[in-house]
Amino acid sequence: MIGQAVSRDAQEIYRRGLEFLRSTQNDRGTWPAGEGAGPGTTALALLAFLASGEDPNHGRYRDVIREALRHIIGSQSAVTGYMGPSMYHHGFATLALCEAYGEVDDLDLIDGTDxxxxxxxxxxxxxxxxxxxxxxxxxxxxAWRYAPNASDADTSVSGAVVMGLLAARNAAIEVPDESIDQAVDYFGQMTAANGVVGYSSPTDGSGDSLARSSIVNLVLSIAGRKDHPAYEATRRYLVGNQDARTIWPEYARYYQAQALFQSDFETWQSWNQRLIQVLKRTQKADGSFDGELGVTNSTSMSLLALAVNFRYLPIYER
Structure with a gap:
């Protein structure tokens, strides 16, 4: 898949979005995101830069990448390894660290002051x-819920954490098969035969399942479990509902792009062309995107929905 041309529109949308993110990074290495601020917000923006194809060590975004990594590492507990304030943040931050690991030369990453x-x-x-x-x-x-010591679980938080673990495994960091198997079992139990996925129980899956079905399909693809019944069920759901309205469109597109790319390439190609036109129409003059997730997260996730076009990050490989 490497070497395929990326359309001019997609490249221009991405360039303008990255310039917005570069201009709004603060002196702590992160971005303003209201109540959503934290290492997860930093991680999503960082992933957008890492996915651009620019050299992370010598390219134009070198300093942005290093400041973001310093913020994420600085937010991590040296004792537990947790990157709060929630397991959402921890999952996205783990994914970003894993995608940077092996790509970013961290010899000059540490400033020595802390x-x-x-x-x-x-x-x-x-x-x-x-x-x-x-x-x-x-x-x-x-599985996982918002708090690291929670006894309940939901498919959204669990998706963020499992993708981090799968990225770690791809980076040759030891992740027990038992852990991935348990997560796969959980996602399977949450998936109905029609591909609808529940949120915190199998019975609360009616309505808007686009993001959750994308999460389950993507996890099963990356985990090498396309033999699982939930894989084909969610694939059919995604193909049949690819343009459905959703409450959190930026969040849904972030996972939908990756899931379709992995499970149904031809469908992804046509969906991706429509996505480019939607983003071209909705991108603001400063390069940002509005959304319920706040301007930083909405911009980062919109760009990451396009990032599959570049096929640069290891997690985007087919």
Missing amino acids: PDRMRSLGEAVELAVRAALTSQRQNRFG
């Missing part, structure tokens, strides 16, 4: 994985 920052990317990833596994072991569903 002992908590004196960790390499590899050490930070291993700590993050440990925190996720500890949380899963404490959870009666073998």
